[in-house]
Amino acid sequence: MMNFRHTTIGAALLVLALYGGLIVSLSWFLEWPTLRETLTSARTLFSVRLSLFGATVAASLAILLAVPAAYGLSRYRFRSRELVDTILEFPIIVSPAALGAILLIFFNNPLGEWVQAHAVRFVFTFAGIVLAQFVTILGIAVRLLKTSFDEVPVELETVARTLGATPRHAFYTVTLPLARRGLLAAFILSWAKALGEFGATIMVAGTMAMRTETLPIAIYLRLATADIEGTVALILVLVATGLAALALSRWLLGRAAHA
Amino acid sequence: MLELESISVAAGDFRLSDISLTIAEGECHAVLGPSGSGKSTLLNAVLGVLPPQSGRIHLHGEDITSRPIERRGLGYMPQQIGLFPHLSVRDNLLYSPRARGVPPAQYKLLLDMLIEATGIGELLGRFPRTLSGGERQRVGLVRALASQPRLVLLDEPFASLNESLRRELWWLVRELQRRQKLTVLLVTHNLIEAYLLAGRISVLMGGRIRQTGDKTSVYRRPAARSIARFLGVNNLWDGIVTARDGDRLTVECPAVGISAQLPAGNKPPALQARVTVGILAEHVALRDAAHPPKSDEHILTGRINLIDLGPRWVLQFHPASSEIILEIHLGRRVVEHFGLTDGRTEVTVGLPNGALFWMQND
Numbered sequence: 001m002m003n004f005r006h007t008t009i010g011a012a013l014l015v016l017a018l019y020g021g022l023i024v025s026l027s028w029f030l031e032w033p034t035l036r037e038t039l040t041s042a043r044t045l046f047s048v049r050l051s052l053f054g055a056t057v058a059a060s061l062a063i064l065l066a067v068p069a070a071y072g073l074s075r076y077r078f079r080s081r082e083l084v085d086t087i088l089e090f091p092i093i094v095s096p097a098a099l100g101a102i103l104l105i106f107f108n109n110p111l112g113e114w115v116q117a118h119a120v121r122f123v124f125t126f127a128g129i130v131l132a133q134f135v136t137i138l139g140i141a142v143r144l145l146k147t148s149f150d151e152v153p154v155e156l157e158t159v160a161r162t163l164g165a166t167p168r169h170a171f172y173t174v175t176l177p178l179a180r181r182g183l184l185a186a187f188i189l190s191w192a193k194a195l196g197e198f199g200a201t202i203m204v205a206g207t208m209a210m211r212t213e214t215l216p217i218a219i220y221l222r223l224a225t226a227d228i229e230g231t232v233a234l235i236l237v238l239v240a241t242g243l244a245a246l247a248l249s250r251w252l253l254g255r256a257a258h259a
Numbered sequence: 260m261l262e263l264e265s266i267s268v269a270a271g272d273f274r275l276s277d278i279s280l281t282i283a284e285g286e287c288h289a290v291l292g293p294s295g296s297g298k299s300t301l302l303n304a305v306l307g308v309l310p311p312q313s314g315r316i317h318l319h320g321e322d323i324t325s326r327p328i329e330r331r332g333l334g335y336m337p338q339q340i341g342l343f344p345h346l347s348v349r350d351n352l353l354y355s356p357r358a359r360g361v362p363p364a365q366y367k368l369l370l371d372m373l374i375e376a377t378g379i380g381e382l383l384g385r386f387p388r389t390l391s392g393g394e395r396q397r398v399g400l401v402r403a404l405a406s407q408p409r410l411v412l413l414d415e416p417f418a419s420l421n422e423s424l425r426r427e428l429w430w431l432v433r434e435l436q437r438r439q440k441l442t443v444l445l446v447t448h449n450l451i452e453a454y455l456l457a458g459r460i461s462v463l464m465g466g467r468i469r470q471t472g473d474k475t476s477v478y479r480r481p482a483a484r485s486i487a488r489f490l491g492v493n494n495l496w497d498g499i500v501t502a503r504d505g506d507r508l509t510v511e512c513p514a515v516g517i518s519a520q521l522p523a524g525n526k527p528p529a530l531q532a533r534v535t536v537g538i539l540a541e542h543v544a545l546r547d548a549a550h551p552p553k554s555d556e557h558i559l560t561g562r563i564n565l566i567d568l569g570p571r572w573v574l575q576f577h578p579a580s581s582e583i584i585l586e587i588h589l590g591r592r593v594v595e596h597f598g599l600t601d602g603r604t605e606v607t608v609g610l611p612n613g614a615l616f617w618m619q620n621d
Contacts, residue, residue: 158308159341161328163406164359173358177345 023239030236031229038233043209044218048237051215054126055194058133062141062194063187070145071171075154088139100132100203107204124206129214132200137190144189148182149175181253188249192242215241260284261305261410261442266314268304275300275466278314282410282459285440287433289447289457289474293489297466298446302414305444307331319409329358334408336416340399342387348398349383355406366405373401376435393424397431404435411436413445417452429455450491454478462486483621484535493586494543498536498617500528510617512536514583517557519615534617540573540588542614545597546607556609559585565594565601574599576608 038044072078073085091099106112107123115122122128152175160170176183198216205212207221215238222231261282268275275297282288292298303309305316307328316324323331335341342351352370356363363370374380377397387395396417403411413432417425433456436443446463447453453460454474461471462481470482481487487495498519502509506523519536528534546552561578572594576585587608599606 153339153341155337155339155341156343158306158328159335159337160343160354160358162306162331162333162335162408162412163355163402164329165354166327166329166358169358173354174343178343 026232026235029228029232034229035233035236038230039237043213044234044237046210047213047215047218047234048241050126050129050213051195051238052241054129054133054214055191055197058130058137058194059141059187059191061130061134062138062190063145063183066138066141066145066186067176067183070142071149071175073142074146074149088143091136091139096136096197096199097203098199099135100200103132103135103200103204122204124204124208124212126205126212128205129201129212132204133194133197136197136200137193140193141186141190144186145179145182148179148186151182152178184252185249188245188252192245192249195242195245196238260317260319261444262315262317263305264315264317266304266311266316268300268309268311270300270303270309273297273300273466275304278304278468280461280468280471282442282444284319284442286459287436287441287443287445287457288459288461289445289453290461290463290468291447291450291453291489292463293448296463298448298463299414300466301463302412302444302446305410305412306333306335332409334403334406334411335414336399336403336412337414338416338418340395340416342390342395342399342402344387346386347383348379348385348387348390351387351398352383352402352405354402359406366407369407370401370405373404373435376438377401377431392420393428396420396428400428400432400435404439404441409442411441411443413443413447415447415449415452418447418449425452432456462489464489479539480616481537481618483619484537485621487535487537487618492537492539494540495535495537496583497620498534500530500532500534503527503530508617510534510536514581515557515559515578516580517610519557519617520612521615521617524617528617528619533620535620536615536617538610538615540586542611543576543585543587544609544611545587545589545593545599546609547597552607552609553611555612557612557615558607558609560605560607561585562602563587563599563606565599572599576606 069084073081094102104123107116120127122131156174156178157167157170160174161167165173196216197214198220201212201214202217202220207213207217213221215234219231219234219238222234261280263278263280266275266278278301280288280290290298290301300309304311307323307326311324314324315322318331343354346354352374353363356366374383377400379394379397379401382390382394382398387398390398399416417428420428429452435441436456443456445453445456457474459472460474460477462469462477464485469486470477478490481490481492484495496512496514498510498512500508501511501518503523508521508523508527510519510521512519521536544550544556546556546558552558559576559578559580561576561580563577564575566573566575570591572589572591574587574589576587578585585608
């Protein structure tokens, strides 16, 4: 009979087998000429650049808003705090497609139309891609950062303030440096989620080649035309980019942990 | 001088009620209380972390009740010391001048003196995680004192240290407090820490200050049974006031079989009132032929259990005539002089009437 240790390690290896097996299974349809051709095509390169750039902008904006929001949730008690804390899970419980549909419907109401006409045009544009990704990842970014701020003892800020620091100075010189691991993790995970975002993006930005075709959308379009080999090639690009980001995050987090 | 004027503070379900306290300039005052008594809440109110719901806080004549923490002029050392782990010891020490935008040169003289006095000169380039517990305390102390605080708040700062290191740091703090004439508010549950560092003591229990005074008088004359218990007085018995003659009371203690003549005090109890009578363990005297009982002593005979606590002995005395257990503290030499052994059957003890005291039941 398997003991507890073996059972749990077995479960962990099963996770690896599942994801690893799925990636390896792609090799059945892997054709080197198609891979080379897909990788070097202008359309693929555009999708890669669009995805990387869009995810970076969306993750940066999300972190910019998430840092003060997460700190406020972590440190202060205020009316509707519980409501804010609950709504962070909204993008997770509502499917990305529904989230995108909500955004699209918003741009069809008078306020949304006014925004489109007088501020920024979101529907079927790069701004739309960023907005869809931003809305999808914001809740997670706030949740991750709040956990990081929770782990920094409030007492350190109190000590800093007795030493003459204002709340803002204490935040920048004590709390933020001590939460740097969490900050990096939140950025990288938000970025990775934005990179793979599909449902909300396709709703808001559509599927226009060389305009709003991110990597996940490119994969969808290839598969829709039954181009399995091309789809496999694009999936491999996405997998390689994602794994490289995760490797980079682990390295950065390791450095931050020992800094 | 720190003055707390009837402050009340709420922290969750806990409430600190009607706290009034005065700490003179250059005085170290200890607030002593068991866990959950409200010590940290009181400290947080003075710090400015928890604003009082009522009452005022004055520091050196200025009302600081609503002043932000950074403008109160406090030095604070919490239980965990609160060194910034991402900064070197040097940067920790220079945090205050940098935060205040003051040239570090202005702090140099005092900082150098404190570094010298605490012996942390070798540690300046190191990070807190590489320091031992004692080193961390010293650095925390220097950092708190270097900003020339008008009031130093110490929140059980030595609780995590071993006994010898803790004593070493107590002496260091005592020396610095006297040399720098620091006004200090220390909160602790450790009696020795409070008595070694402070001149005056307040006993905080259940969110209220139950007694304040000179440390000796608080220990020798606790105001209530619960305070006496907290201060480690175990010889406490129920008594009934049977007579009152001017400023003298007669209190019968049936459990011990004595009738004590005690001063009535400022708030004398009514006749037939139930009170508590106590005596400190070190005031109970052993008697034998060479040390005969004195005229004002209540004499009891019984048997003993001896417990060797290292520097002193504790005797559990079981009087033959009652069910109580009397605790007696004796020095090693006295135990040897009387030739006491565990379980020796016949021992005579004297309770000097002048050492007995009464207090309110609670």
